Amino acid sequence: MRPPTSESRFPTPISGIYPTSDIGHPTSDASDYPTSDRSDLQASLTPNAPAVTKSGVFKVHQVGSRLYFEIPRRELGKDYVVVTTLAGTPDEIGIRGTQGGNNLVRFERRENRLLVREAAYRDIIADTASSQQLAAQLIGVTRILAALNVDAYGPDSAAVVEVTRMFTGGVPEYTALGRRATVDAARSYVEKFAAYAKNVNVTAVQSFTPQGGAPGAGFPGAPGAANANAPTTEKYTFSIAKLPEDPMKPRLLDERVGYFGVTQRDFSGATQRVESKRYIGRWRLECSDKKVGSLCVPKKPITYYLDPATPAWIKPWIRRGIEDWQGAFEAAGFHKGIVAAEPPANDPDFSGEDATVAMVRWLPSATENAVGPSLRDPRTGEILDADVQTYLNVMNLNRSWYFTQVGHLDKRAQKLPFPDTLMGRLVEYVTAHEVGHTLGFPHNFKASSMYPVDSVRSRTWVKTMGHTPTLMDYARFNYVAQPEDNIDLDDLIPKVGPYDMYAVMWGYTPIPNAKTPEDEKPTLEKWTRMQDSIPWYRFASDAGAGGADPGEQSEAVGDADAVQATTLGVKNLKRTMAMLESATAWKEGTTFDDLEELYGRLVGQWATDMGHVARVIGGQYKQEKYVGQKGPVYRPVEPARQKAALQFLLDHAYATPAWLLDQNILRKLEPSGSLNRVGNAQARSLASVVSNERLQRMLEFEALAARNEVYPVADLLADLRTGLWKEIQSGAPIDAFRRRLQRVYLEAMASKINPPAQAAAPQGPGGGRGAAAPVGTADFRPILKAEMRALDADLAGAIARTSDRMSKAHLEDARDQIRKMLDTEQ
Template sequence: MIRTLGSYFAHLRKFVRGIRPRDRTPVQSRWPHRFRQFLLLFLAFVILPIAWSLVPFKVTGQTETEPPTVESPESAADDDSETNDLEDNLEKFDEAIADTEPQEGLFSLYRNDKKNALFLELQPQQLDKNFLCAISLASGIGERGLFDGMPLQNLLFYFHRVNDKIEFVVRNVYFRTRPGDPMARSLDRSFSDSVLAVLPIKSIHPDRQSLLVDLNTLLLDGRDLSGLSAMIPFMLRGSYVRDPEQSRFSRVQTFPLNVEIETVYGYTGGEDSFTNLEALPDNRGFTLRLNYSISALPENNGYRPRLADNRIGYFITAYRDYADENRKEAFTRYINRWHLEKQNPDAPLSPPKQPIVFWIENTVPVEYRDAIREGILAWNKAFEKAGFIDAIEAREMPDDAEWNPADVRYNTIRWMNSFDPWFAGIGPSRVNPLTGEILDADILIDGNIVRLIQKEFRNWVGEEPTASTQFLGKTLGNDLLCLPGITGDMEIATSEGATDRRATAVPTPLKGFVADMMERYDLCYGMEAPQQFAIGSLGLSMFHNALPSGPEMETYLNQYLTFLVAHEVGHTLGLRHNFHGSTMLAPEQLHDRSITRTKGLVASVMDYVPVNLAPPGVEQGDFYPVVVGPYDEWAIEYGYKPLEAMSTALERRDLEAIARRAGDPELAYAPDEDTMDILNPGANLFDMSGDMLQFSRWQLDNAREMWERLDKRYPVSGESYSEVREIFDMVYFFYIRNVMNATLYVGGQWFNRNHAGDREGRLPFEPVAIEKQRESLALLQEYVFDDNALQFPPQLLNKLAPDRWYHWGSLPIVFPLDYPIHQRILLLQRLVLRALLSDQRLTRLHDLELKAQPGEILTLTELFDTLQRGIWTEVLDNRDGLTEISSVRRSLQREDLGLLMNMVLRRSPVPEEARTLAWYQLKQLREAIDRTVDKRGKHLETASKAHLQETRARIDKTLDAQIQSF
């Protein structure tokens, strides 16, 4: 644009020089020429720039505006003629809306309750204009993801007239250029908008020339705009279809800037043998209410999009920018944020012209509202770094409020209840897809979390597994895939030798839905956060004798709610997860309230934080973060600090100055996608402190102490033994989490998102120090592989009785009725061993030999030797007094043997270097078994002797096998 204006003024100077008189004349005779020059300059510098500013124009990095529609007089005349002909064939407007109740607002609506009819009046100027339609569930069934308030779709759409019909069209905002650019014609031909519905014109107003359309066609009879009907069969695992006879309009409200329409959909079916919805009285039918919120987009409100930076975690509005093909980057990316302006732009700290207001819904229990308010207002500390005082307000929704929480004009904290919860909280927001401006937000909190205080663990711990499933039902469930070292396509072996490939467990339509929810809201469907919460309440009960309704437990619950709400409010401010945030403090600082109440327990509340349970002998500090951290303040500064630059593009320099601080360890950032690779120990869920190995060791000791106290103190007189089993499994899952966290150090690399030249910047990849990798292996040997790692008193194991209630919502265990302790222990060992010997990790270790100096990293050879010494100790040590190899150790050794054999036989994809080492390990093991059998064979009990002889035979067959190509 600057080059264009420069060219314009250069031509103007030439023009002015061209009209200057060439001959010298007296002063009085030159006056007319001076006057003409004055008029020309006035025209050039005043009138034309004003006119220029009124022409739609976009430069890269600024807001996209809708190109004007230009229509030739001939086509307009033809349309007038067609309109007149069409009016003659349509119902009269007054007759069409007879017996309806009119409602005026953004659109005029006409409703007839008796006929279940709803009409919408479109003004001529509303055609081809962008509107936003946000669709959410206004009621649910309490399970399988159908929860009240769940967001479904955000559609940027427009109404387009084609002859006697109106098209409902979703605008394609992924490809853009500046208005008026000839490239726009090519984009229009290359990429399509999406027509989702076609509505017949019912009538045309004779004076206003407005068009009347039937919303039944759009919202009840036609295609499901939400896409929910297509997903329900997969979500509920039954052939459910929407029944038009049961569908109707419910609440309808109109306002100047939005329209709220609630529909009721009836679904029938579910007669498949595998459909079992426990929250329904009858599987064959249910109803859902959907809220359609149609709103106008803000116009000329001064909002300026802000460019994104990959060092700072914001949700992003992105498009492929064709305005300048010489750009290095094909995409323009804006962060999603609210429109905040200072009341006093010159003041270092100023209240906003319009604060972000969150309403605590009147469904929230009164006793939790203060904690929720604290979670909302915690962010004002961060906004002060951006120059705002009281940027966020928290208000309570009156009991007699007539407005609906789904109304686009209100941001709400909503309380929901479910039978089968998927999450503890979720913070979706509504965003202008052209600019990234956040327009509305509604946070959902699942009230089931409170029941954990009363020890109702069943809904959270889940069902018992059968003998054929090696994982703990919902105790692991989807969270198994979130554990470090476990990837989506890992095969979990079952007792029958079959495999369960978890990656194929989610149907394709649901994968798309979940992926979309993850992209828009960082939504995680695991329930480990409440399980962590349950562990904390159990720790309070066991270590501090806290009562479920006592003051200590109340403080604990309020801390969790404050943290949970602060986390979800962060999402609604535009922030993504930061799973590096929990690594800020040293382990010894975690329970120092003088630090955690000022600087913060974590660098970012956008992390998934475990319960900060003090180890034995340490005074308990804060269980959860109660203030936002340094990263949160920095991110808000980047997103919301007012900048003096005149355009989005010119802000880049000021934003770069803020982002260059990314090298500060407290500002490290790692979103969801960084945790999907077993690379960076710092990018992890439910870890804590800058030394995760020390923290994990503390929590593993806590778990062992819980098991010991469980044996001594539970059950209380008169209570069922089933509670002991439930707590045992809950602690077991807690144990698995902390063990798997430790595996990340082996072959790990610190991954930094720094840019070249950042303050304290480092290279993107740095191998984990060899001392830490060795410490990790030593921890795993002590807490997983050692014969004494998981030993329980027989008395405790004989207390683990299953729940025997048999009714809806509670099915008793039929088989196995007793507790499969060997399977439980082997599951943990199998997870760890397969994680350590996975192709991904072995490849990394092999590559690290070229990425670090000799002696600085753990080698493949050292890994294989360390594992073999720890797992086959009884054989390799050649103990003189060896008489037995325990059953737990025999199971572990078979697992290790199978993995080595699969490598040698090319049944598993690993580096060739690892195959060679596996072959060598088997040969060494074969020789050690020979020595042990020769020396101690007659002293070994039968099971141990048979185990060694079978192992030797399997090794012989493997080493002698004909090698096939993989």
């Protein structure tokens, strides 16, 4: 707990404060700073003006509506971080608890002014040589954010400065919306303040006049105002926290183990280049002299407070989500290294916006999300503050995921709304995931492909290991599991897994006798090499659409074999589709809103599953390695597996999914629209398969690898063409969904054969590991043209065999489109 605030109330003048117009000063060196005569300050220091002083890391005085900081000499030049947090907002303009910009500042004295200067830790390391220090100083000049006149002196010449305007709009860096809005000081005020041993909090109400943008739109997470140009009033808490006097010993970051981190640049030139040093982000967790068995009791456990605004029924589940991590910290040697706590009942100054208080917030917002930001010491990576932000409507998102993925396995999910016991468990999962971010962990999308699909279906395996090795993957619920697998319901939901325990062990276990981060490297390397023999200890976070590894995917389960996993997933989607109408008809007299929403989510899940398979084509397996580890980092996916993935898409993604087009459902939702729903999903999948990045990567494989190791681009395009246009071989009618898909295919080919000028990427050499490959189409445009000529020949013969009028018109139009794209004069 923080020490209680020292507060005094008295008539001014404030005891021990000397206005600068006084002849004498409290210490002999006060005359080093010229005095200034401020008659308005003198007026405020009359016995009739009430004043309040609170003492902490430095004193804060409020005289009427004015706020003063008293900065003692010992705090000059020290590093402080200013954390801006949204504390109150009009409905849906912003989200309470969202963190805005953080400023690192120092207080400096220059004559009769106190400067608030950006510390902006420049991430610079230089050796002790004077030349290196001088060179570093050349790029170490920082901005002056505010220049404040010294209005009075306290004991030991402590500068007393009025800071009201810093929080009511006079300093742009301390208005949360910065240049996007102007703060009207006449409609802004300091609401309250508090002082503690390590920090000072100021809560201000700011009224904004927009400048070319929505008031709330400039703040992270803000959905935006209904009237983007209307003035608005919001409340912010500025927590000014001193960085630790005794910096934590940092631990070097390793790309093979997932941690957020801080980066510093080394200009010493020891390796004949500018080097970067990265330290992991982690809480300071140190052993006390007490033990429970073989585990040490931490001097100060990582403590997360529960937001008082949280509904009572859900608090136990949030508490469980926090303390689910205790087992992982036992792997690092700590007994109850992380705990949940209620805010102190008798501390009126306690604030969740405090930069030294970690809190799990419950935010009344329609946003379907939760986030876990944290604040790290730029010198060492020490996590100083964290705020898990759980938006109320994340319950709706998890309801949708759970229903579409595993609802057929859980009777509790087969009638809306879910019971509190199920929804509480889902909130526990969300909380544990976001707390994981605030412990230092990014997403690990490699994890979901580290278990064989058969293991994901094993009741005993998932009981012990989970269906994914980590809670930090987006492997939501076990959609691979089949009814006959009899997996326990609680094991359908992700939990803290083997990778999480490994990562906590790697980052938080004390390493005795290691005095520097470099001294820890041999031990850390030994732990990291465990990944060579234990695959579920591996890490990677690249889930982007351009990622090469089909095992690094978001929203995937069992992507060790995406075709097998998706085959099982589609079987489950069909089961869910069959119960969709009965599950959403939970009360007579209600609308079909639930039916419409969950039907849309189910189509979306189908599209996502198809996307997992598309990533196999042209893919490369990746295991992050450092010098000294055997084997390549990248190796191509087997050609047979790539061909099987394409055939799966032709059979399941590009064939019209009749099971999704239930007329009993569709006619309750809309007069039309299913063509767009399904067509758009198919279009996204097809665009992924023929993306420039994928085709370019496959061409490079052909140039560098043996023939039996690659799936040639020419073969891929021929197989795709034959599968998408299979009706022309038989003369069968082409339904509206297939016609839409075939038009999308032609449009994709046209955009590559004749790309818009602005879309053509410059053809130039890349450089370095991971350098972006060219994404222009010149390298594969010839084979695309050849494919179109072959298709045109097939279409010419098919038209004569086609009796269906719509199909014939479609094929004639397709020939027109091909002629147009091949006509170089167009």
